[in-house]
Amino acid sequence: MSSAAASATAPVATPNANLYVALRAAFPQRGSATAIELCDGPHAGDRYSWDDLERGSAKLANLLARLELPPASRIAVQVDKSVEALMLYLAVLRAGHVYLPLNNGYQEAEIAYFIGNAEPAVAVCTPQAFPWFSRIAFQGGTRHVFTLGEQRDGTLLDRAAHCDDVQQPVHRAPDDLAAILYTSGTTGRSKGAMLTHGNLLSNARVLKDFWDWRAPDPLSGEGGDVLIHALPIFHVHGLFVASHGALLNGSRMLWFSKFDPRAVVARLPEATVFMGVPTLYVRLLGEPGLTAAAAAGMRLFISGSAPLLVETFDAWTARTGHVILERYGMSETVMLTSNPCRAADGERRRGTVGAALPGVGLRVVHDDGRACADGEIGHIQVRGPNVFAGYWRMPEKTAEEFAVDADGTRWFRTGDVGQRAADGGITIVGRSKDLIISGGYNVYPAEIEGWINEMPGVAESAVVGVPHPDFGEGVIAIVVPRAGADLEGSAIIAGLKGRIAGFKVPKQVFIERELPRNAMGKVQKNLLREIHRGLFG
Structure with a gap:
């Protein structure tokens, strides 16, 4: 066989679609630049460099490799917020496994269900929870249980300390699972929304552009946007929207393990972007130090995960001179819509969540599937590269939640009810699932x-x-x-x-x-x- 014929029949190497590869590519070339600064706790003032994130997540990924887990194993994590917990998430991506974050408020009965349903190969909990958490995990068939404390303690870091700090991210395809987020339904049975590397990366890239993230100098890592990260990292908003946004932009984060409104206000002059749920904005408005002067250097305030009251929206504008950007997303889809970021793209309208993001298909339909006219109230359905792969081990439920057009196009039924304005802006008026x-x-x-x-x-x-x-x-x-x-x-x-x-x-x-x-x-x-x-x- 000629060399030309051999090359023609040789398999074509596909790029590594592992999400971590894309995130790491955005890290500044000067690895010693600050990636995250701790703003509270006994280690307040400590800084983590981009090299720290790379090497720390490599050690944890190599620890997972030593365990010789089956490919795409689930890694269940219920820990307090810390940079090390973020590194663990990055390590799971690097190792080619599936991250399963659990709200740290969940109790024993809830954890037992998640362990039984997801069957994780590895589970990580706080040192304090280890006696009851490990009992549930081992009874559920989990082979390895580690602890991770918010003070950089626990068996996970002890074991990882002996691992190499260099690791090549496992090759992943865009459709390979990256995470499972549990979200309950009206029956009370929790469902695991399966999100792929492609889902998460496509949404992060769209938000980077649409929200006009300003990159720091690619060599020094200086300048550009600085994010105040005051959200938990066990759900979409804090883990995927906020963390991915900063990492994919190479931006520094001011890291709060717990939300403290006075402390957040004090750091506003050093930041440019803040993301919060409406509750956080209400509490910030209770601080006398929140003034237009304190927020003068801020570029963008984003609110989501719950409806923002009109009173809060107006009070924020009056106090700070900034108009909050409201957006709409779900565990199954990450972000779907957003009010404009750039002034040239239009106004941010209170009580609305903006138009569909680029690449996202959104329609409002009647009960029988007919399209609603502008202004009519109906069921919101969506499609796009950000829409999840389905519910973990629930093929019937997955099929039930998708509407399929005659041409085979699949639309996810969000369960939300809303109306579309003539300019495409969406107003959510209710939730058909009583969420x-x-x-x-x-x-x-x-x-x-x-x-x-x-x-x-x-x-x-x-x-x-x-x-x-x-x-x-x-x-x-x-x-x-x-x-x-x-x-x-x-x-x-x-x-x-x-x-x-x-x-x-x-x-x-x-x-x-x-x-x-x-x-x-x-x-x-x-x-x-x-x-x-x-x-x-």
């Missing part, structure tokens, strides 16, 4: 109702969200007692604490003789929301 978003966290009524209904003396319950000035929505429960039972709302709240995450626990419980129902016997939650609408002022 509650409190303080930026998703709360699913059916799950909470399940816990309440198991309590002695409870006949049935209904959980709804009502407007809350701080959290966006406050969780409340209406409970019907069994005949002869004497229930106390405070006792029900106490019984839930310690069993489920704190953000899921109702802020108030009402004991009623019955729940309002329609002619078909369905509980009319819209009436309950209206009755208690003014509860929190």
Whole structure:
């Protein structure tokens, strides 16, 4: 065979689509430049360089390689926020495995479900949680359980310290899984949204351009945007939108392990970008130090994960001179829409989440699938390279959540209800799945109702969200007692604490003789929301 013929039949090498490869390519050439500065805790003032991120994540990736795990193993992580936790996420990407972040408010029963469903090969928890967490993990078949503390302690770092700090990222294709994020449905059963390397990278690149991220000098790493990172890193907003944004831009982060409004205001003069949920903006407005002068150097304030009250939007503009950019996304899709960033692209309208991002298809349809006219309210469906691959081990549920056109085009049914303006701007008016978003966290009524209904003396319950000035929505429960039972709302709240995450626990419980129902016997939650609408002022 001639050399020409041999080369013609040789397999063509495909580029490595591992997300970490793209992130690392944006790191400044001067590796000693500051990537992250700690802003709180006992190590406040410490700095991590870009080389630290590269070498630290390499050590952790090599540790995972030593464990000889099956390809694309799930790595479940429930730890406090730290730079080392971010390095662990990067290490899982590098090693070609699948990252499974878990809200650090989850309790034993919740963790048991996630372990049983995802069957992770490795689980990482805080040192304090190790006694109960490891018991659940080992009983669920997890082979390796490590600890990682917020003070750079734990067995994970101890083991990784003996590993090499050079590692070649495992080759991944765009459709290979990078992460699984659990999000519950109206049935109360949690679903694992499978996000690929291609999903996450495509969305990060779109946001980098659309939000006009200003790159630092590629050699020195100086200048450009500086991000205040004050969000948790166990969900889309903090881990994918904020962290990916800074890493893909080579931008420095001012890192808060816990949100402190006064401390954040004090660092505004050093930053240019801030991302937060509405709750954070409410708390920042409570600080006298928040002034136009303090925010003079800021370029962009972004809000998401929950509806932003009009009062908060207006108060922020009046106090700082900045107009908050609102956007819309989901665990299954990362970001979908955004108000304009550049003034030349239009105004940021309060109460709206902007138009579909470049590359994202979005339509609003009636119940029968017909397209809604501008201004008509309907169901929001989306498609694009950012839309997830499906729900982990739930092929039937995945198929149910997608609408398929005659030409085979698949549209994800978001479960949100909204309307589109003539210019493409989207307003979210409700959620067909009764999802509650409190303080930026998703709360699913059916799950909470399940816990309440198991309590002695409870006949049935209904959980709804009502407007809350701080959290966006406050969780409340209406409970019907069994005949002869004497229930106390405070006792029900106490019984839930310690069993489920704190953000899921109702802020108030009402004991009623019955729940309002329609002619078909369905509980009319819209009436309950209206009755208690003014509860929190």
